[in-house]
Amino acid sequence: MCMCPELLQSLPRCSTVLRGRRLKRFNVQVLRLNRMRRSRRTRKESKDRAMIMVGVKTEMEIKNWKLYMLNKSIIQENEKLRNKALLLHQENQALLSQLQNKFKTSPNNNNNNH
Numbered sequence: 001m002c003m004c005p006e007l008l009q010s011l012p013r014c015s016t017v018l019r020g021r022r023l024k025r026f027n028v029q030v031l032r033l034n035r036m037r038r039s040r041r042t043r044k045e046s047k048d049r050a051m052i053m054v055g056v057k058t059e060m061e062i063k064n065w066k067l068y069m070l071n072k073s074i075i076q077e078n079e080k081l082r083n084k085a086l087l088l089h090q091e092n093q094a095l096l097s098q099l100q101n102k103f104k105t106s107p108n109n110n111n112n113n114h
Helices: 005-010 014-105 107-113
Strands: none
């Protein structure tokens, strides 16, 4: 059973054929593994983003609540100041009217002194 060396070289070797199949199988497995890693990573990143958004949302709600309470206290203080201003205006009007009445009743005194 003597085979020519040329014939032997032209025939595919068993190891190269198997190696090709193994490489294909390996490449497919690597691609699958990479895909799985990417999907896990994206799921994890989406969970992280969701947690960040929840954190941001609760942080924003807290800030919103604080601003609401501050606004409410400012409105109450404004109302108190408005009432004080109204009372001061009424007192000022009363004093002005007293002053005008005093000068109305005593115009003769002013004329006599000049």
